[in-house]
Amino acid sequence: MADGVLDTIMERAEQIRELGPANEALGRLDDKAAQILKDAGAIRLLQPRAHGGLEVHPREFAETVMGIASLDGSTGWVAGIVGVHPWEMAYADPKVREEIWGEDPDTWIASPYAPMGIARPVDGGYVFNGRWQFSSGTDHCDWIFLGAMLGDDEGKMAQPPRSLHMILPRSDYEIVEDSWDVAGLKGTGSKDIIVRDAFVPAYRTLEYSKVVDGSAPREAGLTNPSYLMPFSCVFPLGISSAVIGIAEGALHHHLAYQRNRVQITGTKIKDDPYVLYAISEAAEEIKTSRTALLDNCSRMYDMVAAGHVPTFAERAAGRRTQVRAAWRAVQAMNEIVVRSGGNAMRSDNPIQRFWRDAHVGLAHAIHVPGSVYHVSALTDLDIEPPQGPMRSMI
Numbered sequence: 001m002a003d004g005v006l007d008t009i010m011e012r013a014e015q016i017r018e019l020g021p022a023n024e025a026l027g028r029l030d031d032k033a034a035q036i037l038k039d040a041g042a043i044r045l046l047q048p049r050a051h052g053g054l055e056v057h058p059r060e061f062a063e064t065v066m067g068i069a070s071l072d073g074s075t076g077w078v079a080g081i082v083g084v085h086p087w088e089m090a091y092a093d094p095k096v097r098e099e100i101w102g103e104d105p106d107t108w109i110a111s112p113y114a115p116m117g118i119a120r121p122v123d124g125g126y127v128f129n130g131r132w133q134f135s136s137g138t139d140h141c142d143w144i145f146l147g148a149m150l151g152d153d154e155g156k157m158a159q160p161p162r163s164l165h166m167i168l169p170r171s172d173y174e175i176v177e178d179s180w181d182v183a184g185l186k187g188t189g190s191k192d193i194i195v196r197d198a199f200v201p202a203y204r205t206l207e208y209s210k211v212v213d214g215s216a217p218r219e220a221g222l223t224n225p226s227y228l229m230p231f232s233c234v235f236p237l238g239i240s241s242a243v244i245g246i247a248e249g250a251l252h253h254h255l256a257y258q259r260n261r262v263q264i265t266g267t268k269i270k271d272d273p274y275v276l277y278a279i280s281e282a283a284e285e286i287k288t289s290r291t292a293l294l295d296n297c298s299r300m301y302d303m304v305a306a307g308h309v310p311t312f313a314e315r316a317a318g319r320r321t322q323v324r325a326a327w328r329a330v331q332a333m334n335e336i337v338v339r340s341g342g343n344a345m346r347s348d349n350p351i352q353r354f355w356r357d358a359h360v361g362l363a364h365a366i367h368v369p370g371s372v373y374h375v376s377a378l379t380d381l382d383i384e385p386p387q388g389p390m391r392s393m394i
Contacts (some may be wrong), residue, residue, distance in 0.1 A: 002118075005042055005045060005054070006063065006067050008040040008041070009040050009064065009067055009068055009071075012040075013030070013034050013071050013081025013224070015036060015167040016033065016071040016072050017067065017071050017072060018074055019032055019033045019072060019075070020072040020073075020102060020140050020247075020353060020385065022282075023072065023074045023186070023188075023354075024186040024187045024320075024353070025076070026187065026189075026230070027141070027181075027186055027187070028107065028137075028180075028187065029075060029137060029186070029189060031076055033187075034137075034140045037068075037079055037204065038106050041054060041322070042079045042083060043082055043086070043104070043108055044105065045060065045061045045083060046086050046087035046090075046234075047086035048086070048097075049118065051097060051100075051101040052101060052105025052106075053104055055226060056303065057232055057298075058087075058233075058237055059250065061237070061238070062237050062238070062241040062294060062297055063241075064243060065080070065083065065242055066241045066242075066244055066248060066290065067204070067245065068245065068246040069241070069249060070245045070246070070249035070252060071249060071251075072187070073184070073187075073245075073353065073361070074188045074244040074248065074357065076241075076242045077185055077188045077239075077242045078136055078137035078189075079191040079242070080237075080238030080239055080241050081136045081143065081238055081239060081242075082109065082110065082136065082137040082140075084234060084235055084237065084238040085110070085145060087226070087227065088165070088206070088211065088235075089145075089167075090220075090222060090227050091206075091216050091220035091222055091227060092204075092206060093204070095106045096167055099169070100143050107140055107142050108137065108141040108143075109142075109144060109167075110141035110143070110144040111135065111147075112132050112133070112134050112135055112145075112146070112193075113145060113147040113164045113165060114132065114134075114365075115147035115148055116131060116132045116133070116147060117131075117146055117148045117149070117166070118130060118149055118150075118151040118156070118157060119148040119149070119150055119151055119200065120151040120152070120153070120155050121150070121151070122199070124202060125143065125199055125202045125204070126151075126164075126166070126196055126200045126202070126203040127198070127199055127237065128166055128195050128197075128198045129155070129195055129196060129197060130146070130148065130194075130195055130196075131192060131193065131194050132147070132257070133158075133192050135175070135190060135191055136188045136189070138175055138189060138190070138191055138193065139175065139191075141170070142169065142372050144165070144167070144168050144173060144193065145165050146165070146166045146167075146193065146195065147162060147163065147166075147169060147208070148164045148165070148166050149162070149163055150164060151163040151253075155202075157314070162207075162209075163209070164208055165206040165211060166200050166205055166206050167200070167204040168198060168200060168204070168235045171194050172195065172196040173194065174193070174195075174196075175370065176192035176194060177191065177227070179191045179192035182221045182360060183356055183359075184353075184358070184359055184360030185356075185357050197322060197351035198318075203270075211231050212231050212232065212293065212393075214228065214230060214231075214309060229297075229300050229301060230300060230318070232315050232319055232393055233296070233297065233300055233318050235281070235366075235393075237293070237322070239364055239367075240322045240326045240366070240367070241363055242361055243330065243358055244286065244325060244326065244329045245287045246354050246358045246361060247289070247329035247330060247332065247333040247354075247358055248290070248329075249300030250358065251282060251286055252335065253280070253350050253351045254256045254277070254336045254337065255338055257344065257351060258279070263340065264340065264341075268391060274325045274339075275339045275369040278320055278339050281332070282333065283332075285328055285329065285331070286329050286332050286333065288328065289328045289329035289332075290325075290329075292324070292328075293322060295299050295321075296321040298319050298326075299312075301319075311391025312385075312391075313379035316372070316375045316376040316394050319372045319393070320372055320373060320376040321375065321392050323367055323373070326362055326367050326369070327362065328338065329361065332360075333349065333354070333355065334355075335360055337351060337377075366393060371389065373390060374390060375390055375394060
């Protein structure tokens with residue numbers, strides 16, 4: 001089924017490419033780009049079949065995101081982030097799933113998950129306040145996941161800290177226009193979100209500790225291995241896939257640009273062994289990044305399909321693979337972009353847009369290598385990493 005989605009995307013590849021500058025100019029996805037994703041079913045790849053979804057293997061989701069991102073970075077980024085939210089929604093309360101998809105299975109859900117708000121318990125739920133950054137694709141979404149910290153009676157963070165994922169309809173939050181002024185991925189429209197004194201019923205929440213340790217989907221009775229995979233594998237998958245797809249797009253445009261290019265010295269690129277060396281090395285490195293990310297995804301899927309719950313050490317190793325794959329692809333892309341000549345940086349050359357998009361994508365929090373590499377090395381040495389931020393998103 002996912003092959004059909006990717007086939008549909010590729011049939012409209014030229015449209016997606018051409019919409020790249022329009023997405024940038026708007027500061028969000030053009031409505032036509034969003035409609036192409038809807039028409040193809042790209043955001044329903046991980047959605048439950050009971051709600052009109054396709055329930056594919058997450059590897060197929062990743063391959064589709066890479067394909068889209070290779071055509072336009074912002075469109076691929078939105079497909080990777082918004083496309084992963086139906087996966088988590090699969091194990092939310094049935095009542096909220098019906099509220100979201102009951103009338104329209106193409107209803108999109110935004111995020112962010114970072115706990116930038118406070119949820120104060122009240123009778124039947126929570127009173128919720130906060131401001132969040134980086135809500136990608138939010139203009140095209142009618143519901144949202146927002147990260148929260150549990151509050152006390154005074155609205156201050158309760159102790160010990162406890163994190164929740166809150167689910168809100170569009171009527172309960174504000175999108176801050178003009179809050180996405182950035183160097184790359186401009187077309188994602190990753191704007192700020194504000195919530196003021198919204199009442200969130202308890203059934204519209206998920207306990208983050210149960211999301212990250214995998215107990216939430218098991219308590220919900222899900223059996224499809226896709227939904228039993230670690231959150232720390234599936235959530236970053238869409239983001240890392242987008243970055244690798246963007247690097248593939250940069251390589252595509254670089255090759256097209258270099259085929260007939262003559263350098264200012266009069267040397268044809270086909271006669272410059274140093275550029276040819278860089279092309280081959282970059283192509284192989286980007287391909288290796290793709291292979292590593294997909295292999296990691298399949299390995300996690302096979303584990304849970306066999307009844308194994310991935311250990312913390314296995315999750316940490318998986319995160320290490322994701323982070324390294326994204327960095328390797330962008331570093332390889334850098335080597336060819338700097339050999340594309342000054343004209344590659346002109347605004348009408350898509351190479352510069354892919355280059356900017358890839359670097360902004362690499363700056364996402366899930367690609368910060370420090371704590372991931374640190375924790376992965378400790379677990380390789382059979383040392384239990386300390387509780388706290390170091391274990392975040394593993």
